[in-house]
Amino acid sequence: MSAGSGKIDPMHQFEVQTIWNGFQLGGQQIAFTNSAMWMCVALVALWLFMLGGMKGAQVPGRWQMAVEGFTGFIDRLLKQNIGKEGRAFLPYVFTLFMFILFANILGLLPLGVVGVHPFTFTSHFTATGVLAIASFLIVLGVGFGRHGLRFFSLFVPKGTPLPVLFLVAPIEFVSFMVRPFSLALRLFVAMTAGHILLKVLAGFIINAGNAGAGLGIVVGLPSFALMIGVSALELLVAGVQAYVFALLTSLYINDAVHLHDHH
């Protein structure tokens, strides 16, 4: 089924492979996989990036400007969406944004040329699901912590007539409960779809090139041009998805902090 385009299998890149067998825990194999390895790579890359820019020099160099650009960007995002209280959530949202951004971009790096095949762990529902659940739990914790049971008034928009309320409250409840799924699904599907598209186009180029000069020029060259464009688009998507994840998280936190009162 999956071997649609010649010998190239576009789904193979998403396979989780075990690197180190690990240990047994409660009957489950806890193994070190390529997914876990690339999470570590993202962590180390992010750590190095931040380390280079956190010198706090009076006159910031280029690197420090880059890091401060990111922190300022997320700070403004939170100030716009949550207001003054948003500062408290800066560490979480910033971590989330940078981790997803680095993961997405690391997965796009053309390291296959030197034999290292990057694995985009954000293209797996398990990874994005955990991030979404973390956001959701923070929303619940902040909401119930600040407002107690009054948090349930989130499902009751102000000024709704009583008969309509019976319709609106369940809809609001469902839309609230669906949030972590939509958050995780968006990131995972966007990354999966992009990587499949890139792999299928790469399959076109290689198969056309193998089929001879004629097909190589008629099919391979346009595919190659298209692939360059799509790669640029994927870089954009990698950034936009990280931004959208952070933006929606901050919106949900705003709901928890202010219920419906604030803007």
Place this chain on the structure above:
Amino acid sequence: MEADSIKLLGAGLAAIGAGLAALGVGNVFAAFLEGALRNPGAAPSQQGNMFIGFAAAELLGLLAFVVAVLLIFVA
């Protein structure tokens, strides 16, 4: 028809949803640009709202992709 071929047809039909989401996403950015050109001063403060609309429109297109993948690999 066999069940397998109907599944593939369904997956192909699901791709229509991706095209419709393209219309939706294009509409979000077109409307934003139209408004931004009329009132450039207010544009930067509304960028976040634009991305919320973009995210909502995009999600429905991605769901079409999920349906197609489910039909091919799972169903």
